[in-house]
Amino acid sequence: MARYADLDAESQIALLRPVAATGAMLLGLEVAAITPVHHGYNTTFRVRTSERLDFAVRVLTNSLSTPPELEAQHAWMHALARETTVLVPNPVTGPDGASCAVVEDEALERPFTVVAATWLAGEDIGEPSLQQTHELGVTMATMHNHATGWSPADGDLLPIFDEPLFGDEDLLASLTEKDLPDGGAQVLEAAFERAQLAFDEAFRSDPLVVHGDLHGGNLKWHLDELAVFDFDDSGFGTAALDLAISTFYLRDEFEGAEAGLRQGYMAMRDLPDLDPEVFEALIASRQLLLANALLASSTASLRADAQNYLLISIARLQHWLSTGRFTRTL
The missing domain is CATH 3.90.1200.10 (Aminoglycoside phosphotransferase (APH), C-terminal lobe)
Structure with missing residues (x-):
């Protein structure tokens, strides 16, 4: 089988979808539907839970962030939400208290880290006004x-x-x-x-x-x-x-x-x-x-x-x- 890096975008996303779904479940989300929304530096899926709540589930395909770094990122997001007017998503913490999940898949050459956060309303700005x-x-x-x-x-x-x-x-x-x-x-x-x-x-x-x-x-x-x-x-x-x-x-x-x-x-x-x-x-x-x-x-x-x-x-x-x-x- 071809290496992940040598596959086309559609094939890469297809391999990452079950990784995202497994990671979401490890983080305590009951996945009812999963849709890819962005495949770039990292790969993001929109997950709809059985309770009809939406989450952004991101597979760290290129990121080098370690679990301690992810904990620090999420800690800052929580602090900004509590202590300022800045609007940020709420990171998901799994049942074990971890803010990320590591998923291994036989079709991929390495494990992937998965994180999740509440889905933000609105559209990506792209080119701002x-x-x-x-x-x-x-x-x-x-x-x-x-x-x-x-x-x-x-x-x-x-x-x-x-x-x-x-x-x-x-x-x-x-x-x-x-x-x-x-x-x-x-x-x-x-x-x-x-x-x-x-x-x-x-x-x-x-x-x-x-x-x-x-x-x-x-x-x-x-x-x-x-x-x-x-x-x-x-x-x-x-x-x-x-x-x-x-x-x-x-x-x-x-x-x-x-x-x-x-x-x-x-x-x-x-x-x-x-x-x-x-x-x-x-x-x-x-x-x-x-x-x-x-x-x-x-x-x-x-x-x-x-x-x-x-x-x-x-x-x-x-x-x-x-x-x-x-x-x-x-």
Whole structure:
């Protein structure tokens, strides 16, 4: 049988469906129906229980989050729900008190971790409006204000984001000349070095827990309210890093998008005091992380896009190195 990573998307989802169903049952959910909703970095299914309640059940297909890290992620979500106005899903705790389940399947080469949370009403934002960018700024600042006084309990771990790849294996550095256009290796090396200097500078501020992935795909909008989900990339970073990540996705999206984010943030909290060139490097560093993540992915569609995205990444990074401004419009 072909390796999981070599299968097409439909075949991968078919193999993961029973994994999600088993994981949901181990977490105490009585599964009446299960429907795939997203097959990307991780794979999410919508589970309807026998009590007609809906849950998001996620199979960690590419995530490297460990059970202690998942416990810390869920602890922060619970704290945000109790102590702030931020709307987040409620993580499911299994009968044994664990917030994740590990499922083995003979058809797969390795065990998969499964987590579940209550289903959020509304639609994924995708490309946000000006109102939504403002609300994202408000929500992010509220989360940062909360994080200044919150940290995981003893035994709970979260990664430290003090370098551009967030601790992932650097697959970009191992690419050969045949994988890259002329000068591509030099662009990646120069971009990484400049980005690392920015991380060093930004990390002079006290680190706090950040979401690490606040973009339209991890936000929902319902009755004019914003909700945040997918805390899988949470870790100790800087407030500027969260802002830079969101700015990466908003860059050149529409006029006023970035200003809306900043204005919403400033309504709740001062902007980080950081040199604009350093902040721009934090924005560009997201390109390095995403290109590297695609090279490591086992998801069919992401693997298919990896080489083309690498070339796009080099062009964008070259433009940033040459002009000082990062853009995704190239």
